[in-house]
Amino acid sequence: MNLPESVGNRIRELRKAKGWTQEQLAEAATLHYSYIGGVERGDRNISLETLEKIIAAFDVPAIEFFRFEDETQRRKALDEHMALLSSKSAEEIAALTRVVREVIAAIGLDMDDN
Template identity: 50%
Template sequence: MLAANVRGFRHAKRLSQEELAERCGLHRTYIGSVERGERNVTLSTLETLALALDVSIIELLSKRDISDEV
């Protein structure tokens, strides 16, 4: 769920992985691995991602309906 939500919110904001990574102070490959579900992120990274995407942590962790996609 987190992986798909990060990707979905990033796409909705029209950000590349590199742009999101810069906003978060993380490496682009780290963002890619989060979006593929290969990483377990820390709470602080989750907060950083939420702030960079301008969404709540709850939104990042909640199941989204296909109709939520912009």
């Protein structure tokens, strides 16, 4: 994957995590929504000034923005967890969430890192 595609995917990922539409992101970054679509697809060559507007709209540190992961591997792991949890009750999911938080704390992972 090339850099424009990676940047576009990261913008899409952060936008969806905020629950925003392309229009909402465009408004927050003072850009046109069709431009956001082109950037997310990797079709547009984004300037540093425009990227700065988008990062500011997300209100995340630039270093966090550039934290690219192997999304395929991450998605596969998340899908596996979702499949395991899908047949569980709300109470069971809450109990499992507490256990996961305790395990993460015990092994020293900072929840803010994820």
